[in-house]
Amino acid sequence: MKKDLLISAPEPTIRRMPTYVHYLKGLEAGPETFISTSKMSVDLGFDPTQIRKDLSYVDIVGKNRVGYPIEQLIKAIEDFLGWNIRKDAILVGAGHLGSALMGYERLDQYGINIVMAFDVQPGKVGEKIHGIEIRHISKMAEVIKQKNIQVGIITVPASQAQAVASMMEDSGIKAIWNFAPISLNISKNNVFVENALLYSSLSVLACKLKNL
Template identity: 45%
Template sequence: MAKQSMIKGASKPIPEPVLRRLPVYYQYLRKLNLESPREYISCAKIAEDLNNLAIQVRKDMEFTGAQGRPKVGYRVTELLKAIEIFLGWDNTTEAYLVGAGNLGFALLGYQGFKDYGLNIIAAFDSSADKIGREVYGKKILPVKKLPDMIRRTGIKIGILTAPASCAQELADAMLGAGIKAIWNFAPVKISVPAGIIVQHENLASSLAVLSKRLALLLAER
C-alpha cells in the first residue's frame, strides 16, 4: 500500500504504474526477440499485443528516453537497452535473503532476477538443518552472522521471507547494520524509520482483488 505513488528525486517524477509497466514491455520484447525477431516495433503493435493503449505505451516509453521513428517505431534492441538502463538493470545490485523457507527457496531459484539486475548472494536462516546447505548455488548462513555480513559487504537490499512472528526483529537487525531497502514477503507489515524503503508483497491484497472480481463475474450470469 504505497501512500505515495510518484517516485520522486529524478528530473521528472516517475509514476509507480509506469515503473510497473516497463518490466512488462521488457519481458514482452525479450519474448518477441526469441520467438519472432523483428527490427522495429510500433507502440500500436505493443499496445495491441499487451491489451493496452498505444498512447500509454508511447508515454511510458518517453520516460526511458528511447527514440522512435515516424512510421516504423522503435528499434527493438535500442528499446530493450533503454528500458534496461532506465531501470538500472544494466548494473547488478546485490541482495541478501533472510528466511530460507519454501518461499525463500523459490526466490533463490527464480531465474528472472539475473535479467533484472538483482543478484541474491546468500541466504540466512536460524534453523540448524538449513545452515551450511547450498540452494541454487547460494549458501545458507546462520542468521546471527547477518549484521556482520551486511556491514562487511555494504549490501543495501534485504529480501525478507521469514515468518510473521520474527519479521520485525529481523528487519530491525538488517536496518541496524545498514540495509536501506527491504522487500517484504512476510505476511505482516513492518515498521521502519523515515528514509528507509519497504516494499510489501501482500498476497492477501492480491487475493482480495481476484476473488472480488470472480464473485462479480459469477454474479453477472
C-alpha cells in the first residue's frame, strides 16, 4: 500500500513482525490461501486493529471480506524486515552462547550469514564450530575490512564487550548485535547497536514470579 513517503515503523511494530511471519508460515501447510486480521487476532491474542495498523507499514493490500493473501503477506513482511537481504556477519566469543548461535541454521533465514568467529582461547583458535572457522581476535579488523562485513555479534563476557565493540566500530562495522549485559559506548554514532537483553526478559519473569 501507500509507501510513497517511507515512514519507518515504530519499534514495537517491528518487534511484532516476526511473530506474524512465524504464525503465517504455520498456515501455509493448511488449506486456506487468505487470512483475516480477525482470525489472526484470535490465534495470536493481539488486537485486530493493531495487526492492521502494523500491516499498514508493509507493502501489501488486503481484500475486503477476505483478508490478506498468506504467501504474499509473508514475502512482504520478510522484505520489510530485510530478511531477504544477506548480511555478512562475524561473531566474537565462541563460548556456549556463541556456539549456539553458530549452530542455529535458522539464522540465515533472517539474512544473517556468520562467515567467521573470533576468540582468544588457544584451544579454540584454529578449530571449527558448526563449520565456522575460529580465528584469533587480533585478525578481526583485517577480516572485517577485507570481506566488507556489516554485522558484528558480541557474545563475550561483559568485561570484554566494550573493547570488542570499539574494535568493531574502528573496523567499519555497521551494526552490532550485543548479547553482553552492558550498555556499549559507541563514540561516532554511525554504528547501530541492538541489545539482545536476555537478562531483561529473564527479569520480567523473575519479577512477575515474585509478585505472584
